[in-house]
Structures are given as C-alpha cells and as structure tokens.
C-alpha cells in the first residue's frame with residue numbers, strides 16, 4: 624500500500640533520454656531533432672502557447688510516437704504517470720474511489736480490496752469523504768485534484784503534470800505545491816505561472832519546439848519574463 628506520509632524519501636530520479644526526436648502533429652513538425660536528458664527531481668517546462676510542452680509530455684508517456692529519434696525510459700513506460708491539462712481527458716470512472724482504484728491495478732487486487740485500499744489511503748489524508756463522491760458532482764478544480772490523487776496513489780517513478788494548477792483555487796494551489804515539494808517521484812511541471820517552478824533546480828524554456836534556455840529555475844524564468852516584456856512592450 625503506497626503512503627505519502629512522513630518525511631519525503633527521494634528515490635533515484637528517472638533518467639529519461641530524448642534523442643534526436645522529430646514529431647509531426649497535424650502535418651506540422653512540432654520537434655525537429657530535439658534532444659534532452661531529464662534526470663533532475665524537479666523540472667519545470669515553460670513557454671508560449673503552442674511551444675510544445677504538452678507534445679513533449681505525450682512523447683514521454685508514449686501517447687505519441689516520434690517519426691524519428693528515440694525516447695528512452697530506463698524503468699519502462701509504466702513508470703511514467705501523466706496528469707492531463709483537462710481532467711475530463713483523464714478520468715474514466717463515475718466515482719472518486721473507483722477512479723483511484725484504477726491506479727492500484729498493478730497490485731492485482733480484487734475490485735473490492737482495491738477500493739478498500741483507496742478508502743484507507745484517503746482517510747489517512749483526511750479525505751475519507753471524497754471516496755463515494757460522483758465525479759459529475761465535482762467542480763473542475765476538484766476533478767483536477769482527483770487526477771493528482773490518482774497519480775500520488777499509483778507507483779510511478781516520474782510524474783508529468785500539464786498545467787496542474789490551472790483550475791485550482793489558492794488553497795488548492797498551495798496544497799499541490801506542498802505535495803509536489805514532498806513527493807518522492809521525479810516531477811516535471813508544465814505551467815504558465817512561473818512562480819510554481821521558479822524555485823526548481825531546472826527549468827526548460829521551449830520556443831517553437833526548440834529549447835530556448837535550460838538551467839536554474841530563477842534564471843530561466845527571469846529570461847522568459849524579460850523576453851515576454853520586450854515582445855509585449
């Protein structure tokens with residue numbers, strides 16, 4: 624049974640390699656010979672709309688296959704979990720406990736036992752009342768939170784979070800920031816709100832499918848802000 628209580632234990636981060644990736648979507652080349660080595664525990668992904676952030680995530684988790692090049696995940700694709708920009712693209716079950724039970728499929732439990740595990744896990748996080756709730760009765764932000772819970776209860780090595788703060792209220796954003804800080808998994812966050820990644824050890828600025836800048840969060844976020852200020856002056 625996975626837990627997230629107590630002090631964070633950082634396992635060895637994934638060592639993801641993208642080598643000379645070319646990806647075409649809708650007839651347009653999103654990436655041409657893109658190479659990245661992703662090994663840090665916390666990585667931010669920033670850039671304008673259409674820069675390629677979601678496309679990069681889709682490549683890493685195997686939803687898209689590159690036309691050329693290779694994505695290498697040392698521990699296999701099942702160790703990568705993704706939180707979609709739109710929770711409705713991710714959630715498939717009608718209740719919270721059923722949705723979270725899906726994340727435990729690797730334990731090969733009966734449906735009854737998996738849902739009991741989910742209820743215990745939620746109770747340990749003071750969220751027992753969420754278990755029976757119908758997904759249809761949740762707000763967009765609450766559904767986004769369910770998607771995050773579904774990732775946390777699973778046993779992935781790497782979590783890809785595509786604009787995970789976009790629908791969350793201020794308390795929800797603070798709680799997610801705390802969860803991200805404490806999580807043992809490698810986490811890559813795509814966001815337009817730079818303060819969520821400015822403190823990260825690494826931020827990658829994507830610009831029309833290329834890496835414009837790659838380095839310390841504070842440096843890369845500052846450079847992107849300066850560029851945006853110039854372009855919008």
Ligand SMILES: Nc1ncnc2c1ncn2[C@@H]1O[C@H](COP(=O)(O)OP(=O)(O)OP(=O)(O)O)[C@@H](O)[C@H]1O
Nearest residue numbers: 648649651653670671672673674675676677678679
């Ligand atoms: N389903 C699709 N079919 C064809 N082209 C797509 C599709 N989704 C995205 N694209 C194209 O791929 C490029 C990269 O889009 P992507 O969604 O990866 O950008 P993004 O950086 O995540 O943008 P945003 O900040 O708006 O979420 C864009 O040129 C976009 O038009």
